[in-house]
Amino acid sequence: MNLTSTYLKKIIQDKATELGFIKTGFAKYDILENESAKLRAWLNEGKQADMVWIERGFDKRKDVRIIMPEAESIISLAFNYYTPFEHDESKPKISRYAWGKDYHKILKKKLKELCEFIEQISTSFPSPLLKGEGCILCRAYVDDGPIMDKAWAVRAGIGWMGKHTNVINPEFGSWFFLSEIITNIEFDSYSEPTEDLCGSCSLCVSACPTGAITDEYVVDANKCISYQTIENRGEIPPDIDLDGWIFGCDVCQDVCPFNSPKHNFVTGEEGFYPSKVILPLTKGESVRQLADEGVETLNNMTEAEFAEIFANSPIKRTKFKGWKRNLHLCN
Ligand code: B12
Ligand code: SF4
Ligand code: SF4
Structure with a gap:
């Protein structure tokens, strides 16, 4: 086993936890063949309504190397937004993800810090972990680019996609945002997918x-x-x-x-x-x-x-x- 890679994953995970992420997973770069075929069928059936931007970014959603040619791994991160309040059914209702400040802004700041942390440690972890020469590259997204957040979260073992199509973690449920860092680091091993626990529930x-x-x-x-x-x-x-x-x-x-x-x-x-x-x-x-x-x-x-x-x-x-x-x- 490559201890360097294992240790690097551990310190990335520790830093993410320190920044408040509840779950970090590591997925190997791949073309999202199965997921993009389902996305294609969904688009063909017009299920996207007027969200024409999903179709426009289709190729990038399928292959993140169109966005970052050096991509070797996708680090998927989950951030809890559950607060101890409930909807008052007698009042107009706003979904809980929108009760506070914009998650794009809050999480982008944290992801920037995490990327800088990973890039800084590149000197301690030289070339064996990188394809070719050069430094560690990181690009962060939080629902602000043509990336299939849920597909990567599933591949990175954050949780399974429930029948309602949100990603669920067996321990934390689904009240979390997803984000990811695309990087040129090649890890020696990756996270295992989580079992689908929906079973006969509907x-x-x-x-x-x-x-x-x-x-x-x-x-x-x-x-x-x-x-x-x-x-x-x-x-x-x-x-x-x-x-x-x-x-x-x-x-x-x-x-x-x-x-x-x-x-x-x-x-x-x-x-x-x-x-x-x-x-x-x-x-x-x-x-x-x-x-x-x-x-x-x-x-x-x-x-x-x-x-x-x-x-x-x-x-x-x-x-x-x-x-x-x-x-x-x-x-
Ligand atoms: C477009 C979009 C929407 C659309 C479409 C919803 C949808 N289900 O995709 C609308 C506006 C409706 C929406 C609503 C919501 N959204 Co939204 N949305 C997105 C966005 C931008 C893209 C998702 C996408 O690609 N959809 C296209 C379809 C094809 O994708 P899909 O459902 O994931 O398709 C998969 C399944 O259908 C499955 N599949 C298809 N057929 C079959 C058949 C079988 C047998 C199986 C097993 C699987 C399967 O495979 C497909 C590919 O993986 C993502 C951010 C991102 N960049 O990824 C956020 C995102 C999915 N949304 C999010 C949230 C929070 C919501 C809401 C909860 C907000 C709210 N409270 O109102 C709701 C939830 C509604 C719901 N039940 O899905 C979060 C979900 C977090 C999580 N824990 O999963 C995301 C990831 C944003 C983020 N970064 O945190 N959203
Ligand atoms: S799919 Fe979920 S979010 Fe959309 S209308 Fe139904 S219950 Fe509401
Ligand atoms: S089928 Fe049941 S367990 Fe699965 S997402 Fe829906 S409510 Fe949750």
Whole structure:
């Protein structure tokens, strides 16, 4: 066994843990043949709705060497965003990933630090781990490039893809973001995939309010409330009932046994806690008195207030027009 590689993986993992990532896995570079064939079928069936950018980046999604020709390994990382609050069903609902600050910003900073750490130690781990001469190269992504985050997470043993198509870890459930570092380091061994533990369960499929999980492991974005409230720039089809959701949807993950209280543990990242304007939409005695005021604020925001209040939030993605449309449909 190459101890140098094993030790390098360990110190990368330790640094990632220090930065707050709950799970780190290592996948060997490969062309994503199986996953991209399924992606192709999904696109051919029009399940991407208006997200034309998925089709545009198809070749890169299939082969990360188009992005980084030196790629030898993909380090996949999971970051918990669970906070100890629940949706108040009597209020408009926002998916928990968007309660706090924008995860792209928070995680990109951490990934930059991790990349710098890995690059710095390149002098201690010379050429045997690298193809050809040169230094360690790292490129980080967190849902901001044409990379199949879930496919790499599955290959790197972060978890399995559940029937709702989110990646689930047997210990941590699925309330985590995925990110990855593409690198030219060639490790001597890689993580083992995690067993699919969905078994005969199909709670997510039957709980989805719009029937968007059209088959086990397949989500049709056209029917998904998350797509409709976040990505759709036009009218929401009249047959889609948003079921009180004004940004994203958590139903398929809320019902999953792997997200039961026993699995849910609280994130150490304060930035993911509900912001002041969102807190009143969650349950809890301490926020009760703020509740009506909070809903008023949401309903009556001007465009300038929307831009200011959600400047650092994922919610700005729906734009003011989408925000008003969603609120209107849920009131
Ligand atoms: C496009 C997109 C969406 C779309 C499409 C959803 C989807 N299922 O792909 C919409 C807007 C609907 C969406 C919604 C959400 N998203 Co989103 N989304 C993405 C994005 C940008 C690309 C995903 C993609 O490539 N989809 C295309 C389809 C083809 O991919 P797929 O479902 O993964 O396809 C696989 C399976 O269908 C499977 N498959 C197909 N057929 C079959 C048949 C069998 C038998 C089997 C076993 C498998 C199988 O193989 C395919 C290839 O691996 C990623 C970020 C990224 N860059 O990867 C985030 C990402 C997937 N989203 C994320 C999140 C958090 C969400 C939401 C939970 C947000 C919310 N609360 O509203 C919801 C969840 C909805 C859901 N049930 O999936 C996280 C998921 C984290 C995790 N733990 O897995 C990601 C990874 C972002 C991130 N970096 O953290 N999202
Ligand atoms: S996010 Fe909501 S609408 Fe989309 S698949 Fe899950 S439960 Fe269905
Ligand atoms: S609810 Fe059941 S079927 Fe759906 S992802 Fe969770 S374990 Fe799998």
